[in-house]
Amino acid sequence: ENFPKSLLWLLSFLASSKKLGKSSFFRLSLLSYWVLVILVCLPISLFLTRWIYGFAREIKLEGFDTKDRNRKRRVIIARKFFHLVAIFLFSPITLLDPDLMTISYAIAVALLMVVELVRLCSSDVGESNRSKDKNYHSNYWSMNSFYTAFLDEKDSAAAQGGLAITHMALIIGCAFPLWVHQLLEYDSKTN
Numbered sequence: 001e002n003f004p005k006s007l008l009w010l011l012s013f014l015a016s017s018k019k020l021g022k023s024s025f026f027r028l029s030l031l032s033y034w035v036l037v038i039l040v041c042l043p044i045s046l047f048l049t050r051w052i053y054g055f056a057r058e059i060k061l062e063g064f065d066t067k068d069r070n071r072k073r074r075v076i077i078a079r080k081f082f083h084l085v086a087i088f089l090f091s092p093i094t095l096l097d098p099d100l101m102t103i104s105y106a107i108a109v110a111l112l113m114v115v116e117l118v119r120l121c122s123s124d125v126g127e128s129n130r131s132k133d134k135n136y137h138s139n140y141w142s143m144n145s146f147y148t149a150f151l152d153e154k155d156s157a158a159a160q161g162g163l164a165i166t167h168m169a170l171i172i173g174c175a176f177p178l179w180v181h182q183l184l185e186y187d188s189k190t191n
Contacts, residue, residue, distance in 0.1 A: 013103070027100055030093055041085050048078040052149045075152050082170070090174050102182055105175035112168050119147055120163065
């Protein structure tokens, strides 16, 4: 009884696939597919971060040259990798279970907003540490340095400690056609 109703609904939704004519483990197998893709792509993402920075041991974000042509090429290639990951994550599930994909997009956007808020708050803490300690260097594995590695001119505000929206825009751009399709489908069923 103390368990949140929204989580109970989510668990019930994940366990039921009767509408699809599949077994009750169908959605759980789709989730395991996502876990597999993420486990394969995460080490590549971490490698790409180091590759963009030129395999530097210490990263000084405030002195990082965003006009460097080699870095720009590496950022473009790395960002295309994330587009490929999005195709691997979203396309099969959209075809097999659009309802699961619809709720997954909404959860992903919400989680990205939370991650971005944490990144912004942690970068504020980092700024105060930098001002106190002249020898302060950003931690390579920090969320802010990971995000900063993939920034380009579209996210110039994020490089200055502001909001990065391109990752959220990618998810929303993928989700929007499905959301509109499902709204129109629902509307046609109710009329």
